[in-house]
Amino acid sequence: MENLELENYTLACIMEWSQMDDAPKANIEEANNYKLISETIDQHDEYDGGSYYTTIIHRLSDNKYFKTSYNDWDYDWEKGDFDNFEPEFTEVFPKTITKVIYE
Numbered sequence: 001m002e003n004l005e006l007e008n009y010t011l012a013c014i015m016e017w018s019q020m021d022d023a024p025k026a027n028i029e030e031a032n033n034y035k036l037i038s039e040t041i042d043q044h045d046e047y048d049g050g051s052y053y054t055t056i057i058h059r060l061s062d063n064k065y066f067k068t069s070y071n072d073w074d075y076d077w078e079k080g081d082f083d084n085f086e087p088e089f090t091e092v093f094p095k096t097i098t099k100v101i102y103e
Contacts, residue, residue, distance in 0.1 A: 004059075004066045004089040006030075011087070013059055015039070033061050042069070056092065067092045 006014070008055040009023035013031030023031075044051045052071045059066065066089035 002064065002066075002091040005086070007087070008086075010034075034059055037065065041082070048051070055087075057089065065092050065094060066090060 009027035010030045013023050013028055014034045034062045037058050039055045042052045042054055050072055054069045056067045068087040068089045070087040
């Protein structure tokens with residue numbers, strides 16, 4: 001299995017966050033090699049609005065999938081600061097599940 005680390009601006013482009021507007025051209029080009037498959041909120045703190053997420057991306061060049069979990073407290077939204085935001089992606093494999101329902 002492969003681990004993947006992306007530069008923050010590349011990740012912002014993949015996730016289509018507002019910070020993608022400031023991304024250097026190289027990050028935008030790298031992000032074009034990825035597609036966001038899913039982003040789910042695993043837990044949400046109603047008191048301060050923070051959330052924990054699980055994200056899956058697809059690398060188009062070699063058809064590999066990667067998953068990460070992170071919380072948005074790692075990112076300073078007021079300053080637009082990515083310094084502490086370093087999610088690591090781990091390779092995952094798609095699995096097809098058949099679900100039978102009766103009506």
